[in-house]
Amino acid sequence: MKLTLNYDELTNCMRCGFCQPACPTFKETGLEAASPRGRIALMKAVVDDIMEPGEQFKAQMDLCLGCRACEPVCPSDVKYGQLLEQTRDAIERHEEHGWFVRSTRALMFKQMFPHPKRMRALGFALKAYQRTGLNKVARATGIMRLFPAHMRNMERILPEASSQGVVGALGTFVPAKGKAVARVGMFRGCLMDVLFLGSNVNTVKLLAECGFDVVIPDSQNCCGALHAHSGELDQARELAKKNIRAFREANVDYIISNAGGCGALLVEYNHLLHDDPEWKESSAWFAERVKDVSQIIMERGRIPQLAALKNESGETRPLTITYQDSCHLRNVMRAGNAPRDLMSRVEGARFRELQGADRCCGSAGIYNLVQPDMSTQILDHKMEHVKETEAHYLLTSNPGCLLQMKYGIEREQIGDKMQAVHIVDFLYERLANRE
Ligand code: SF4
Numbered sequence: 001m002k003l004t005l006n007y008d009e010l011t012n013c014m015r016c017g018f019c020q021p022a023c024p025t026f027k028e029t030g031l032e033a034a035s036p037r038g039r040i041a042l043m044k045a046v047v048d049d050i051m052e053p054g055e056q057f058k059a060q061m062d063l064c065l066g067c068r069a070c071e072p073v074c075p076s077d078v079k080y081g082q083l084l085e086q087t088r089d090a091i092e093r094h095e096e097h098g099w100f101v102r103s104t105r106a107l108m109f110k111q112m113f114p115h116p117k118r119m120r121a122l123g124f125a126l127k128a129y130q131r132t133g134l135n136k137v138a139r140a141t142g143i144m145r146l147f148p149a150h151m152r153n154m155e156r157i158l159p160e161a162s163s164q165g166v167v168g169a170l171g172t173f174v175p176a177k178g179k180a181v182a183r184v185g186m187f188r189g190c191l192m193d194v195l196f197l198g199s200n201v202n203t204v205k206l207l208a209e210c211g212f213d214v215v216i217p218d219s220q221n222c223c224g225a226l227h228a229h230s231g232e233l234d235q236a237r238e239l240a241k242k243n244i245r246a247f248r249e250a251n252v253d254y255i256i257s258n259a260g261g262c263g264a265l266l267v268e269y270n271h272l273l274h275d276d277p278e279w280k281e282s283s284a285w286f287a288e289r290v291k292d293v294s295q296i297i298m299e300r301g302r303i304p305q306l307a308a309l310k311n312e313s314g315e316t317r318p319l320t321i322t323y324q325d326s327c328h329l330r331n332v333m334r335a336g337n338a339p340r341d342l343m344s345r346v347e348g349a350r351f352r353e354l355q356g357a358d359r360c361c362g363s364a365g366i367y368n369l370v371q372p373d374m375s376t377q378i379l380d381h382k383m384e385h386v387k388e389t390e391a392h393y394l395l396t397s398n399p400g401c402l403l404q405m406k407y408g409i410e411r412e413q414i415g416d417k418m419q420a421v422h423i424v425d426f427l428y429e430r431l432a433n434r435e
């Protein structure tokens, strides 16, 4: 940690505690050590040789969601997320995992996520599992009970997987409708392209409808966010370099993400590669072009008419919608009101603000799998406010949040009244006169 942590950033914290009310783990536990200020103090104590980075230290670092809600409220502008990544990287370098964890990490981080073709093959296998009814057999015979409860819950709500990918569905270029306002590169993601192909396709079509020429470079790969948040910074840097090359060759004005978790790392590629002089200029070129789909449409797009859907009798029914923020879109990409402004353009839809929408839902990458108890506790509190909205649609801007919201709706048994949907799918479905 002495080697990896930025000491100036550690001492930037003036211990005011303004960050504490924003922190979900502090709210749930009331413990100083589970707050941003407490975690920074722990990091500093280790670097200053006051304490050993033992199991309790590691447990507090693991309990952090990495939601970065502590950053926008910090008067000293402490880059907490970067300190956390550096700490986790240092821990991981000395971690002695058992064979199961070691091989699972190697399989996912090295053999699967970085390889789009292998991810599509995984999508093919998952789709076969879902379509042939093997999933129902596995549940009925009790085989699924071999897996932990939180994995069984996630398996039940997974959307239908796909092996086609957005390039297979649309090709690598989709022209703007009318005169192009800009040329954008679509970041397709790794899991997004397998589990949410429909949202990727709708993102490209929505961008084209709003006046953007859309390029989808096929040589791009996973953003590296799961690696960076799990202490695999070297691997994240390699993935970043490949993406920078792919989008530079595509000569785009902007790089567009439809997943807050991916976009937040893409927008910080300059920081990720700050120690590498060879990549200084191109990582800055990349980072300054990254935008969320809602941001680019609000800033540069020609926004088409977004109309309420009609039923078979030609009537529109009053619709209430609400929105759960993606922490990384809000706290790192600083997308501000762009998603809400876009939603407000839908005719006939009444927006009801979700109390605590800016607070993490407990998904946080793979947090819901590795910290299921805290994740579920946070989700249950979130769902109390979700129910108060009485919304028909609960919209989100990130695949992890979307799955977590689907799980929350299932857990509360309110699926007959409310559905969780990606904001792009909701908007695209309401595009009047779409092709
Ligand atoms: S708000 Fe910033 S300066 Fe204040 S305690 Fe939290 S991290 Fe430190």
Ligand code: SF4
Pocket: 022, 023, 024, 025, 026, 034, 035, 036, 039, 063, 064, 065, 066, 067, 068, 069, 070, 071, 080
């Ligand atoms: S990243 Fe989120 S959970 Fe972690 S300390 Fe900051 S606010 Fe708390």
